[in-house]
Amino acid sequence: MKPVLYGYFRSGTTYRVRAALNYKGVDYDYEPVDLAGGAQSGEAYKRLNPQGLVPALKVDGGVLTQSPAILEWMEETWPEPALLPHExxxxxxxxxxxxxxxxxxxxxxxxxxxxxxxxxxxxxxxxxxxxxxxxxxxxxxxxxxxxxxxxxxxxxxxxxxxxxxxxxxxxxxxxxxxxxxxxxxxxxxxxxxxxxxxxxxxxxxxxxxxxxxx
Amino acid sequence: MKPVLYGYFRSGTTYRVRAALNYKGVDYDYEPVDLAGGAQSGEAYKRLNPQGLVPALKVDGGVLTQSPAILEWMEETWPEPALLPHExxxxxxxxxxxxxxxxxxxxxxxxxxxxxxxxxxxxxxxxxxxxxxxxxxxxxxxxxxxxxxxxxxxxxxxxxxxxxxxxxxxxxxxxxxxxxxxxxxxxxxxxxxxxxxxxxxxxxxxxxxxxxxx
Missing domain, CATH: 1.20.1050.10 (Glutathione S-transferase Yfyf (Class Pi); Chain A, domain 2)
Structure with a gap:
């Protein structure tokens, strides 16, 4: 399946994941979560991410949360182009x-x-x-x-x-x-x-x- | 050289690095930085780590800072015993x-x-x-x-x-x-x-x- 990014345009942590997805040329769908309207605290989103925070990335095998963890997973899953030096x-x-x-x-x-x-x-x-x-x-x-x-x-x-x-x-x-x-x-x-x-x-x-x- | 850990007994981020060093069986020296006395803001320590935060780990090639970065470096440098699952x-x-x-x-x-x-x-x-x-x-x-x-x-x-x-x-x-x-x-x-x-x-x-x- 195509990865789905749940996020919010002005969320800095969503911005990080978007930048990395784009740089690695990953084709993904985007599902906005309206932070201003409190959607992150709704039942639907909290089933996806109990922390009630964006972003979340739905991929084969599960829902990934926490941008540092998502970015490390991306680097391991799609190593090229790399976003970490080799040395x-x-x-x-x-x-x-x-x-x-x-x-x-x-x-x-x-x-x-x-x-x-x-x-x-x-x-x-x-x-x-x-x-x-x-x-x-x-x-x-x-x-x-x-x-x-x-x-x-x-x-x-x-x-x-x-x-x-x-x-x-x-x-x-x-x-x-x-x-x-x-x-x-x-x-x-x-x-x-x-x-x-x-x-x-x-x-x-x-x-x-x-x-x-x- | 033997790695040198700069930290403080009650610092949670130092505690993380200590636990990982012990688990991986790394022989290291410990240099206490007295946070209660403000040693982290002194010139000597800030030359080592401009952020003025503990921990820092001195290793061959440089001084590593920020516990998440130190722990990932340790996992890559001393992969066994692993502290991350393989899946x-x-x-x-x-x-x-x-x-x-x-x-x-x-x-x-x-x-x-x-x-x-x-x-x-x-x-x-x-x-x-x-x-x-x-x-x-x-x-x-x-x-x-x-x-x-x-x-x-x-x-x-x-x-x-x-x-x-x-x-x-x-x-x-x-x-x-x-x-x-x-x-x-x-x-x-x-x-x-x-x-x-x-x-x-x-x-x-x-x-x-x-x-x-x-």
Whole structure:
């Protein structure tokens, strides 16, 4: 069967999986899950993914959840074109860059956390944005230093071509812009994001180009 | 050279790496980084890891950071005994379980976030504990459903032996106990944690048994 991606146009974790599917040339169907309308907490979706989070990828044999696990499965299942370098240390540095976004930035500025922060600050409308901007900035300071100083041609972060590092970076840059993070402080990240957007398969994964975009 | 683990006895991410090193029978040196004293933010440590987070693993060729990346590197470098099942879907479900802890629970109840939450609640001494307990409980509700219903002998979560799922679960259960989470609601997680603690290499990784424990 053709894989089915359940996701939401503006979800950063869905954006990651879309970018990787496109880059690997996988033909897939897309089922939007309306996060704004709460569809992720409905019975139907929770049968698919008990965590009530997007994305989920339905494939032969089961439903895969959690974008880091989906991306590793994709790399093992469709190894070419590769999204991880072959050299072990560079591979580990690529994955560390991804984890610094996937564990230490993205989940802290997720919708459910921003709602909780806003509730703590007596519904101050700016509380969520300030919180998100702060933690993205802290995370980007580390990422800017982790960005491979000896990256090859094309301006990509690790090695000579696009990797999971760009797959994770693009959605986080998109969020950083939404929350008004001062990106001038992070020239390496800005350059890597520009290099990533020049890859047509990655550009096609942008939230604004999805069928459920609004 | 012998690998050197930089970590802290009570750090959950260090605990993960310790458990995996022990299980794979790797001979390593341990360099405590005193998180309570702020050593992770000192110049010396930040030269090693610009993120200022533990753990870091110094190996031939470089310094590895971010526990998810370190654990994948270990699995590729020292494949036996394996900490991931061989069957692709089961492998993805194991990694999804790990990511549900590593992305959606652990970083939300990390020391730096608890400090920020406490500051928002006018230094209310219980604010951090309540926040941590809430998000661990939300996460455990999903994990309890993700726990493999057809796990093999020994009570492990995925397949017939210990895996990265237990490596991630043990430290999170340790934190859940510290924050007073009601664990009676999560019988599968409690059983899997007990199975994990019965593995001598995992038991030796417990925070209370480290040289910097206090």
């Amino acid at each position: 072990p240390i560079l591979r580990a540095r690529t994955r560390a860059f991804c984890a610094a976004i996937g564990c230490d930035i993205h989940p802290i500025q997720n919708l459910r956390i921003l709602k909780a922060v806003k509730a703590m600050k007596d519904s101050d409308p700016d509380a969520g944005t300030e919180w998100a901007r702060h933690w993205i900035t802290v995370g980007f300071e580390a990422l800017e230093q982790m960005a491979e100083p000896d990256a090859g041609a094309g301006g990509f972060l690790f090695g000579t071509g696009p990797s999971l590092a760009e797959v994770y970076l693009m959605p986080q840059m998109f969020n950083a812009e939404r929350f008004g993070v001062d990106l001038e402080r992070f020239p390496k990240l800005v350059a890597a994001n520009a290099a990533a957007q020049s890859v047509p398969e990655f550009a096609a994964a942008h939230p604004s180009r999805q069928p459920d975009a609004r | 692709p879907i089961l492998r993805a479900r194991t990694r999804a379980f790990c990511a549900a802890i590593g992305c959606d629970i652990h970083p939300i109840q990390n020391l730096r976030i608890l400090k920020a939450v406490k500051a928002m609640k006018d230094s209310d001494p219980d604010a951090g504990t309540e926040w941590a307990r809430h998000w661990i409980t939300v996460g455990f509700e999903a994990l309890e459903q993700m726990a493999e219903p057809d796990a093999g002998a020994g009570g492990f979560l995925f397949g017939t032996g210990p895996s990265l799922a237990e490596v991630y679960l043990m430290p999170q259960m340790f934190n859940a106990e510290r924050f007073g989470v009601d664990l009676e609601r999560f019988p599968k997680l409690v059983a899997a944690n007990a199975a994990a603690q019965s593995v001598p290499e995992f038991a030796a990784a417990h925070p209370s048994r480290q040289p910097d424990a206090r």
